[in-house]
Amino acid sequence: MYSVKITRISSAILFAILVAAMLCPQPTEGGTGLRDRENAFGIGPRISYVQVRDDIVVPLRFSGPGLSLLLFYERRGLVHQHEVDARLGLALLRDRYGFSGAVLSSSLSYRYLHSLSNNTFGGKIFLGSKLNWSLNDEFFYDWDEEHLYWLTTIELGPALRYSRSIKKERQIHLTLSFPVVAMISRPPLYRYYKTDELTKVGFLLSKPHEDLHFALFDTYQAAQISFAYEMRRITLTYTGSFKHATEPEPVTLFTNSIDVTWRFRW
Amino acid sequence: MVGHRMKRKITLLIALSMVFALLRCIPNGQLKNNFDVDPVQLFDGWQIATTEEAGLLRPKVMEAYEMYWDEDAFYNAKSLLIVRYGKLVFENYCRDVADRDIKGHIQSATKSITSLSFGVARDQGYFPNIDTLLYDIMPEKFDTDTMKQKISMRHLLTMKSGIAFDNDDWSIEMLVNKPADPIQYTLAKPMYAAPGDSFYYRDCDPQLVSSAIERVTSQRLEEIARDNIFTPLGITDYFWEANSEGTTLGPVGLFLKPRDLAKIGKLVAQDGVWEDQQLVSHDWILMSTTSQTGVPGPENYQYGYYWWVVPEVNGFTARGAGGQFIFILPQYDILIVMTSMPSTNDDKVGTTLSEFLPIVEKIIESVIR
Numbered sequence: 001m002y003s004v005k006i007t008r009i010s011s012a013i014l015f016a017i018l019v020a021a022m023l024c025p026q027p028t029e030g031g032t033g034l035r036d037r038e039n040a041f042g043i044g045p046r047i048s049y050v051q052v053r054d055d056i057v058v059p060l061r062f063s064g065p066g067l068s069l070l071l072f073y074e075r076r077g078l079v080h081q082h083e084v085d086a087r088l089g090l091a092l093l094r095d096r097y098g099f100s101g102a103v104l105s106s107s108l109s110y111r112y113l114h115s116l117s118n119n120t121f122g123g124k125i126f127l128g129s130k131l132n133w134s135l136n137d138e139f140f141y142d143w144d145e146e147h148l149y150w151l152t153t154i155e156l157g158p159a160l161r162y163s164r165s166i167k168k169e170r171q172i173h174l175t176l177s178f179p180v181v182a183m184i185s186r187p188p189l190y191r192y193y194k195t196d197e198l199t200k201v202g203f204l205l206s207k208p209h210e211d212l213h214f215a216l217f218d219t220y221q222a223a224q225i226s227f228a229y230e231m232r233r234i235t236l237t238y239t240g241s242f243k244h245a246t247e248p249e250p251v252t253l254f255t256n257s258i259d260v261t262w263r264f265r266w
Numbered sequence: 267m268v269g270h271r272m273k274r275k276i277t278l279l280i281a282l283s284m285v286f287a288l289l290r291c292i293p294n295g296q297l298k299n300n301f302d303v304d305p306v307q308l309f310d311g312w313q314i315a316t317t318e319e320a321g322l323l324r325p326k327v328m329e330a331y332e333m334y335w336d337e338d339a340f341y342n343a344k345s346l347l348i349v350r351y352g353k354l355v356f357e358n359y360c361r362d363v364a365d366r367d368i369k370g371h372i373q374s375a376t377k378s379i380t381s382l383s384f385g386v387a388r389d390q391g392y393f394p395n396i397d398t399l400l401y402d403i404m405p406e407k408f409d410t411d412t413m414k415q416k417i418s419m420r421h422l423l424t425m426k427s428g429i430a431f432d433n434d435d436w437s438i439e440m441l442v443n444k445p446a447d448p449i450q451y452t453l454a455k456p457m458y459a460a461p462g463d464s465f466y467y468r469d470c471d472p473q474l475v476s477s478a479i480e481r482v483t484s485q486r487l488e489e490i491a492r493d494n495i496f497t498p499l500g501i502t503d504y505f506w507e508a509n510s511e512g513t514t515l516g517p518v519g520l521f522l523k524p525r526d527l528a529k530i531g532k533l534v535a536q537d538g539v540w541e542d543q544q545l546v547s548h549d550w551i552l553m554s555t556t557s558q559t560g561v562p563g564p565e566n567y568q569y570g571y572y573w574w575v576v577p578e579v580n581g582f583t584a585r586g587a588g589g590q591f592i593f594i595l596p597q598y599d600i601l602i603v604m605t606s607m608p609s610t611n612d613d614k615v616g617t618t619l620s621e622f623l624p625i626v627e628k629i630i631e632s633v634i635r
Contacts, residue, residue: 051292058607059295096294097341099614143342146437146609190368192505194519197442227281238281252292 042072042235044261050091052103054149055249056187057140062101066091070259081113081126081161099142103253104204107134111159111177123164123172130159130177134243136253137204146195149187150208151243151251155179155222169232178223183212189248220245235261297337298360303328305347305357310525311500313353317632320350326632327356330625334604335360342588342607342615344370345524348629349601352532354525369504369521371608373586376506376520377472379495379530381423381572383487384475385538385550386494392482396420403478407449414453417461419478422471423571424559430458431470436517440473444510449477465559465569469517472572473509476516487514498540499533501526518586524605531584531592531601555582555594565620574619579626589617593626598633602626 048066053059068089075082086108093101113128131154138149157179165171185208197203221244228237237259244252305314317324327348334340335358344365348356359365387393400422401408401415408415417427431452445451452470459466476487483490488506496504504526507519522530533539534555538546557568557575568575575582576593583593589606602625610616 053292053295055295058297060297061292061294063292097338097615099341099611142611142614143607144609145611192369192371192521193507194371194515195437195441199438199442254292 036078038074038076038265040072040074040076040263040265042070042074042261042263044070044235044259046070046087046089046239046257046259048089048091048255048257050093050103051254052093052101052136052138052252054138054140054151054251056189056251057143057149058095060095060097062093062095062140064091064093066103066105066255066257068105068257070261072261078124079115081111081128083109083111083113085109099140101138101140101142104137104139105135107132109133113159113161121162121164123162126159126161126163128159128161129156130179131156132177132179135205135208136243137208139198146198147187147191148196148198148204148207149251150185151245151253152185152208152212153179153182153220153222153243153245154184154212155182155220157181171228171230173226173228173230175226175228176223179220180217182215182220182222184215184220184245185209185212186245186248186251215245219247230263233263235259235263237261297341298335298343300359300361300363302363303331303356303358305354311529312525315351315353315355317348317355320353320355321634322348322350322355322629322632323634324632326628330628330632331356331358333625333628334358340589340606340617340621342610343604343617344607345603345605346625347524347528347603349528349532349535349603351599352536354528357525359524365605366525367523369523369526370590370605371519371521371586372527372584372590372605373518373588373608374469375527375584375586375590375592376515376518377572378584378592379491379520380472380475380487380516381554381570382495382530382534382546382550383491384419384423384479384571385546385554386490387479387483388550389547390483392479393419396423400474400478403481404449407447407453409454411457413457413460417474419475421461422475422478423554424569425465425467425471426462426559427468427471427474428457428459428461428463428466429453429455429468429470431455431468433467433469436469436473440469440509446510448509448511448513449474465561467561472516473513474516476514480513486512487516495530495533495545498543498545499526499529501529524603527590527592527605528601528603531594531603534592535594535596535599535601567619576619576623579623579630581626583619585619587612587616589622591619591622593622595626595630598630600629600633602629 046068050066051063053061066089068087070087072085088106091103109132111130113126116125116127133154136151159177161175163173224241226237226239228235239257241255307314317327334346345359397418397420400417421427479487505521507515537548538551554571555573556570559569561567561569573582574585580597581595583591588608588610591604593602606617
């Protein structure tokens with residue numbers, strides 16, 4: 001009962017922060033090498049190298065390539081930046097014995113950044129926050145062909161960005177974000193039934209959202225760093241993403257990705 | 267200009283190096299890490315003895331243990347227990363000693379407990395004739411196929427019903443899709459052979475046995491097992507899954523602790539007697555654990571009533587996917603229990619009976635003659 005209450009309060013706080021961020025005033029400044037104001041929609045593939053270790057199953061590292069589809073919308077100014085991105089991807093993994101697994105991952109995130117300085121190391125520094133929902137459905141089908149494993153997180157934390165124009169129509173962005181509060185869901189340690197409804201899409205979406213509970217740094221650690229090289233139409237981005245939850249048994253996901261996205265600006 | 271380019275290259279090189287350095291940063295762990303092999307005296311009904319007291323050569327037992335302990339074999343193993351003369355003489359939980367107190371899915375080893383429970387119902391007079399037709403028990407569930415109406419309890423107990431319902435399909439259709447009337451749904455399947463003609467290992471047959479027991483005794487399979495087997499054996503912490511109608515699963519779905527699994531084995535090894543009480547009749551134990559039919563395949567296995575008979579070592583075993591065994595060697599008064607992660611791909615990660623037999627043979631070698 002207590003945890004349900006905490007869950008509801010936390011959800012309300014997260015929602016309020018999101019709404020507040022959305023209602024922030026729009027930029028009016030201009031002037032540096034960075035573009036003054038820009039709206040952009042983007043789409044592109046993400047090629048990843050994914051590593052997962054979920055100790056509920058076995059304490060083995062599963063790793064392998066992944067492919068995702070990335071969609072984003074950006075509304076950038078020199079003072080405020082709003083970014084929304086969505087991703088859906090699949091990675092095929094193997095452990096040291098060659099036994100197979102897979103991770104079906106999806107995420108939706110919103111980031112708000114506010115300019116802190118106008119000329120630091122030749123660029124601008126932004127500080128803000130990121131709200132992120134991510135779902136990682138893990139299938140370790142050689143080790144457990146009957147059950148679904150997952151790490152679902154709804155997380156909120158600060159985001160920091162350094163942006164710099166390197167020449168006309170060329171920019172670089174270095175972004176760091178890490179959650180400080182999160183709602184997480186993990187499978188129970190013991191499951192007293194024979195088989196999950198793995199063939200039902202509804203189950204794959206709904207089950208990993210059961211028992212979402214509040215988590216702080218002691219039980220959930222995550223960080224994401226990205227380096228983007230932005231050209232007029234195309235952006236190349238390296239992203240390193242780390243997630244680690246400790247309960248009911250540790251799970252760690254580490255992903256190195258390269259995105260190639262096409263931008264449509266107006 | 268050159269310096270600027272060089273700087274760029276160096277930056278790129280450093281960035282790439284960092285990426286590659288991070289590529290494999292999650293460490294691998296050990297699958298097996300608990301070395302304790304001597305049983306601990308608990309107040310759970312088990313008496314403890316040393317291997318020597320039980321007439322087993324410890325070095326040979328340790329050779330068996332090392333086979334099972336290997337990181338590159340029996341990947342999914344969780345426990346190995348040896349009982350001789352009714353006493354627990356060896357006990358290891360290779361992943362975590364806590365597994366001793368955690369109930370695990372024994373998969374198809376459940377069938378052997380279904381068999382014991384059927385034996386209890388039979389002993390109580392509910393199934394005086396094992397050739398009773400299922401049609402006589404639940405005629406309203408059958409369609410007009412007259413061949414199906416000839417399916418008897420004996421056919422169901424020996425996997426010879428002839429109903430074409432593969433196990434993978436059974437798991438999905440019965441446990442995920444959950445039909446409104448599971449018995450009727452099963453009996454609506456086509457036949458692959460006439461009843462009694464051919465052995466084909468499948469889950470639908472023991473599920474029909476569970477339904478028949480429930481219909482005839484007005485008690486669920488689990489209730490019969492609980493009142494007549496589990497409670498006298500002191501087994502209180504277990505879980506037995508039921509289907510959408512509330513009928514106990516007959517082929518799978520029983521979760522037991524390893525020591526409790528060993529108690530089931532001890533009951534069978536003692537011909538159904540537990541503390542001077544005949545819980546299951548001697549003749550049912552004998553019938554169900556001796557060969558009632560051959561099993562197609564390269565191995566020379568036989569099948570009783572939901573017990574696998576292994577003439578090669580003159581023993582019989584309950585057997586579940588992944589590597590769950592209650593292996594009984596009556597000639598040596600030895601009982602070996604192995605539990606494993608239950609839901610693994612048996613072709614890759616799981617422990618099959620033929621892979622487990624070398625451990626059994628090594629333990630037989632340890633007997634002091």
